[in-house]
Amino acid sequence: MLARPTPLSAVPLSTAHDGLPRATASESGIDPDRIIAFLDDVENAGLDLHGMILHRNGRVAAEGWKWPYTPERPRILHSVAKSFTACAIGLARDEGLLQLSDTVISFFPEHIPANIDPRLPSMTVEHLLTMRTGHQANTSGSVWRAIDSSWITEFFKIPLAFEPGSQYVYTSAASYMLSAIVTKVTGQTLHDYLRPRLFEPLGIAGEHWAVGPDGINPGGNGLxxxxxxxxKLGILHAQGGLWEGRRILSNEWVQAATRPQGAPDSKYGYHWAIKPLGAYCAVGVFVQMAIVFPGSGATLALVGAMKNSAQIIPYIERHFPAAFVDTTEPANDADKRLQQRLDAMRQVPDLRSEAPSPFSTPATFDVDIEANDLGITGLRFAFDADTVIIDLADSAGTHRIATGLNRWHQGTTDMPGSELHHGYTFKDEAVIAGARWVTPTTLEMQWIYVASAFRDTVRCTFEEDQVTWERSVNVNSGARAHPVLRGRRRKA
Structure with a gap:
């Protein structure tokens, strides 16, 4: 069985995974009980918060992680990538490589279709930044990831419904083109361009940014x-573009990027979402978020698995910036209560069968699956005393996952399922998997993909030689379940 994780209270306040100094909440001018109330409200609402880090006055003041998520593990940040992409545009502009008034088609004459909408030539870099491309709807990252041809060419095929600059319509297609423009004017991928200018100065390491068919980072996602x-990105902006006394972004750019752009009633800047009371945030689907409270010198980072940020925003607004206070006097009892509440997030959920296994171990058998739209042809189950290994066969080959039985097992897998995972195809993906018998004929498995928001539930029933396989996911932008698979155990 996996060992219980070390409580966060055992981590010295002076050192941490991110290199940022630590202090207690009260020493940072934060009411500890207000953070506890925030966490309780989120939990009572049934929202799945995986982790939080709160920074104020130069120090991390509170940090908590739900088991099995950890702060040092890189995580799919989805559309938080957009706010990093905005930095690249700001840097390139300040280096004289582009202007916000430059037209998009001027960078890619070789990709322009023969017959274009007469409004297309007016689309500018700034229109991309403010999500005012003229498109009717979002082209999400899950759509892009299914396209093998040039995404630049595909972008210019998207019909225009409005005059560019006139209507806000959120779309990851705009972010991709910003990344493509950075590559065009620098000769580098967006990631390579940002690495020495942003990631390295901020002490960000171990990150990975996917690359599309054009050899370009998606810009709007994939980070x-x-x-x-x-x-750290939020802190950098809260500090007006300064990091440890070094100028990273111009203050002019930070101020422009984090205020409403495009219209008086706008709630969007340059790839930053604008919130009440001057707050602004970088936000990705399923709640990957960094929200800055510039008037309080604070940044709150959250990761979770929720349908959308609208579910948690009311709780953020209820407790922040109200949690920020003027005094920095130590409040030992309150800080202790907060630490106990944060430590409680690390409790490992019980995993215990409610019924005996119908199989004597060791046991291995194959299942022939009936024809299905997923192209799955067979399953192999190998039961041991405390482990079940499953091999799934489809047209791409054989995919394996090892699952603890009445315990949690940490490993990797390439199990297919992009339809359930916002279009992402996993290879050697870190997974913590556990199984238990919920009835004498039903095995229930949990597959927790710890670098993402996704957690799959798989229920297998075994009735004599008949087997059913049901797979669903906790959160997704599309389907939340696969069609039920049925099969028959192969005779030995």
């Missing part, structure tokens, strides 16, 4: 980095 990476 995998630690949650502290987005916290």
């Amino acid at each position: 995998t980095a630690t949650p502290a990476s987005m916290l």
